[in-house]
Amino acid sequence: TAQARPGGNIEDAWQALRDEAAHCTRCDLYRHATQTVFGEGPVHARMMIVGEQPGDQEDLAGRPFVGPAGEVFDRALADARIDRDTVYVTNAVKHFKFESRGKRRIHSRPDAGEMQACRWWYEQERLLVKPEMTVAMGATAARQLLGKAVTITAMRGRAIELPESGLGWVTIHPSFLLRMPDKSRAEDAFAAFVEDLRGAAKALS
Numbered sequence: 507t508a509q510a511r512p513g514g515n516i517e518d519a520w521q522a523l524r525d526e527a528a529h530c531t532r533c534d535l536y537r538h539a540t541q542t543v544f545g546e547g548p549v550h551a552r553m554m555i556v557g558e559q560p561g562d563q564e565d566l567a568g569r570p571f572v573g574p575a576g577e578v579f580d581r582a583l584a585d586a587r588i589d590r591d592t593v594y595v596t597n598a599v600k601h602f603k604f605e606s607r608g609k610r611r612i613h614s615r616p617d618a619g620e621m622q623a624c625r626w627w628y629e630q631e632r633l634l635v636k637p638e639m640t641v642a643m644g645a646t647a648a649r650q651l652l653g654k655a656v657t658i659t660a661m662r663g664r665a666i667e668l669p670e671s672g673l674g675w676v677t678i679h680p681s682f683l684l685r686m687p688d689k690s691r692a693e694d695a696f697a698a699f700v701e702d703l704r705g706a707a708k709a710l711s
């Protein structure tokens with residue numbers, strides 16, 4: 507496993523894990539994606555934030571949350587006064603899953619088998635980072651975090667004791683905000699998202 511050996515360096519263990527994930531064939535998503543988008547951030551981070559899967563731009567850049575959802579995410583983090591450089595940011599599934607429509611690649615949801623296959627990497631990341639607080643953004647991340655399907659509205663905005671130790675926190679996915687047609691509703695939903703992130707950070711201090 508990725509657990510740092512006694513005397514071993516945790517950053518080296520993380521790098522080795524990342525290198526291994528680059529060649530992952532645990533499910534079929536690697537066949538069409540450009541590359542594995544592994545988590546990033548300090549291995550000693552107290553907070554881990556989990557998304558669903560890389561999008562089009564993340565797939566090309568090889569980094570999580572750098573596209574449109576990433577812009578919303580960055581803005582929310584800034585409003586919540588959380589420095590992204592202090593957080594370990596990753597996804598429940600590490601390859602982009604899409605359908606081609608002409609030249610465009612349209613995001614499609616990872617299925618239970620893909621989530622299960624990718625759970626291995628997620629667990630290895632958790633063994634190394636050992637986050638005190640894990641924020642799951644959206645239903646896919648929440649399912650990976652809690653090991654079962656949950657309703658975001660019923661779970662969001664409060665600390666959840668995780669069986670493996672540490673706290674969990676469920677909130678919406680930033681892409682959800684991008685899909686909201688009503689601007690004033692979207693603003694309210696954004697404010698609630700910021701409030702969730704702030705609450706998670708507060709529960710840490």
Ligand code: URA
Nearest residue numbers: 557558559561570571
């Ligand atoms: N959406 C996600 O869930 N993760 C990303 O990295 C980008 C978009």
